[in-house]
Structure formats: C-alpha cells, structure tokens
Amino acid sequence: MKKQTASQKSYQDLVDVHDEKRPVLLNCIKAFVVGGIICAIGQAVTVFFILFFPFTEQTAGNPTVAVMVFIAMLLTGFGVYDRLGQFAGAGSAVPVTGFGNSVISAAIEHRSEGYVLGVGGNMFKLAGSVIVFGVVAAFFLAIIKTLLIQWGVLG
C-alpha cells in the first residue's frame, strides 16, 4: 500500500472516530462455538462410519468429508449457509463445510452463464486459491520434513 499523505491520515483519523469496528472478541466466541458444533457433527459422522460400516479411524475421514460437504451443499442451496456465515464468521468458513460453500455458492451463482463457461469456469473462483496455496504449502512442508528425516533430526 502506498504511504498516506498527511491529509489522508487526518481523514482516516476522523473515519476511525465514527467507524464501527468488528466486535472481534464476540466474533471469536461465536466462531468457536459454531465451528465446534460443526466439528462435533463431523466427529459424530466419523463415529457412525466406524461403527456401522467397515471403516477405520484412518479411512473414515473421506466419507465424513463427503457427508459434511453434502450437508453444506443443501444448506447453501436453501440459502441458510450465508446467514450462518454472517453470524459465525470463521466458525463456518474454516471447516470443510466452508470450503464446500465457497465452491457451491460460486457454481450456483454462475449457472446463468451456462454449464461450461459459467459453472465450470467459475466454480473454483473462491476455492481455487485455497487449493493452490494449500498444495504449495504442502509441497514445501513435505520437503522440509523429508530433509529433516534425511538429516536424522526426525525419526
């Protein structure tokens, strides 16, 4: 960002007097509670798959994610998830349901431009950067881990 001039600074000070800041602490508490509830539901789904299907604790993750994203899809389609998001903030954005919501909301939004250029082209408009930086971060972490193992730092 460019450096502010003195007059810009003085105006920004005036804005700050009148601005309504995000209630950060309250938002954190809401995010904690809602995020926790979403994760508890996810855990219940995992336990369900382990108890009633031939999954183990390691393999139950994939069907659980599928179920959670499916629920997020329904909530997004029925117009509930964006309201939950306004209330919960990071609490509903960080779990995998939030990732699902970002893909599905973009897919719904661009349906009017057709399936190929609309839905296909815009589906990952928001989630695309999550995937890119997720993969890049995983790549570098894997290199660091490999090097540490090679040097004998890690077991």
Place this chain on the structure above:
Amino acid sequence: MTQGMTWTFTNKPAILSTGVIGGPFEKKSPFADLFDGCEDKLWMNEDSFEKANRHIIERAIDTVIGKMSLQPTAIDALLMGDLINQMTPTSLAARTLAAPYLGLFSACATSMQGLALSAALVDGGFCKTVLTGASSHNAAVEKQFRYPTEYGGQKPPSAQWTVTGSGVAIVGQETPQHPALAFIEKATIGKVIDRGTNDPFNMGAAMAPAATDVIDRHFQDTNQNPSDYDVIVTGDLALIGHRITEDLLNSKGWTFKEGQFLDCGKMMYVESAGVQAGASGPACSAMMIYSHFLNELKRGKIKKMLAVATGALLSPLTSQQSETIPSIAHAVALSGPTQNSPQGKEG
C-alpha cells in the same frame, strides 16, 4: 443561468410523475406503502439476476408512463443508469422503450445526475419530456462487486445492503393535465473526491468527503445556508458515512437542526433488518426521493429540499489493485409545488 458552478433553472422544469418499484426485501421497508409496487421474488421470473434488474427498470418505466398516460414515443430522452458492467440492464430496458437514450454512470449518485441533466435539457428547451432514474439489484451487484450471494462470508458492521429496485421520474414543464410534484430549482454537479480510503466494505467513509464538498459548494455558490432548506438528504452514506459528513460540514460552519439532515440509506430499512450500516445502491436514493420525499413536498410538509446522491466510483478491479476509492455526489434543489405555482395558475 449559473451561480458559481451551480446551475439555476429559470424555466421551471418540474418532476411530473414518478414510478418506484422495490424488490422483495424492500417490501418490509417502512416506506413500502409509498412505492408503486414491489416484486415478490428476487428472480422476478427471469433466469438471471441481471435480467431481473432489467425487468424492474422496465416495470418502473411502464408505471410512470401509465400514470401519465403517455405514449412511449412522447419520451424525448431517457437518462438512466445502474451498477452492472457496461450498464446492460439499463441499455436493454432502453431497447424495449426505444426512446433516445443517454446511459449514465455515477454509481449510486446516478439518480441526481440524471435529474440535474434532465432539468437542464428541459430548461434549455431541448426536450419536453425526459424520463430519468436509476436502479440496482442486490444479487446482481453482490455477484459483480463482492461474493456469490450464497457465500457465507462475514460482513463488517460498516458494510451496506444494496437495494433491489428502480426509481424513475418524468421531468417536463407543468401543464394543467400534469401538475408538478416538485420544481427543480438548482443543481450542483459533484467533483470526484478521493481522501484515500480503500475499504470497499466502508463506502460511507469513502463518499462522505464528496457529499461534504458538493453541499458546501452549493451553499457557497447560491449564498444560502442550511436554514434555507427544510430537509437536506443524502443518498446512501448510511450510519458511518452520514456521521462523518455531518462532522465535516460542522467543521465548515454548516450546522443542522434535529431531523433536518437525513440519509436515504439510513431510512430505507428498519434497524432490525440485518443490513449492517444501512442501504446503498443507485436505487436507494432514487426510490426514497421519488416516493417519500416527493410526497412530503407535494403535501407541503416540506417546502424546499436539497437532494444529494452519493456514489463510490470503484470497480472490483480497482479495489483489488489497491486503488483508493474515488467518490462523487450530485446535489439537486427541489421545491414543493404550492409555493411556486399558486393553485390554478397556468403552467
């Protein structure tokens, strides 16, 4: 005639009729009874939100033409705009009406840009009947400027809710069949002002200096002060921007009585509507001024008002490229029909 940089109209251009249509959310507005109608669905039986935006413009145009029982061919010029890329909803509505068309863009200040220009065209004798207005569609604007409508992102308390709706007015000279709802007295055209704010979720703060500048220049040009107006109403500064503007104007020596300095963005919705700081969008000022405020002028509850529409001239591209938000505001002075033309006087 001009006073400083303010246009003063001498041939009494007037607002003759209006058409105001809201969306489903606007139905719950405290002023919904004064609108000509509201749509029940955001889709409006169209297959995209952009087409719905076109639909609501067409419906407002049909309403105003129907009220005055005009032929569409009697419209000498159509001066309108909206927020969508290249203003296609308005252009497509203009295709339907097939009147000489000038597309306007001042973002949310388009309503008063259109009214000022229409008054000038009528005053100068170039047009008899001008149709002007502005519109916006919440979901179409969210899609273009922010996130998909169903995306669960959290908006800060300074964010505003874009109004779905369309407000249009017919400007011409008063006749016995078509008495004036209000006369357009003066107009001050805004300059683009940028005080360096760059938060697209706080447009009130970005637009406040532009509103302040145009109001200040209007008073100075015309040797008036706030007491010359019963009401000074801004477009969509909302809670935060309106407070800043009042502060800035106070520091320039202009003070207001209680209830004299208002904002359409604060009035459009009830407080419990969950719209953060208030309403925004070109339709916000167009709908409020062409329904509630004209009604007050017509009934004589207010005699003179200064209508100031405010617009943030940003695009998603400029804001992603860390450009600050340039803003504009246009002011139009309106007066009620009673003081200017005694009843029965030939228009």
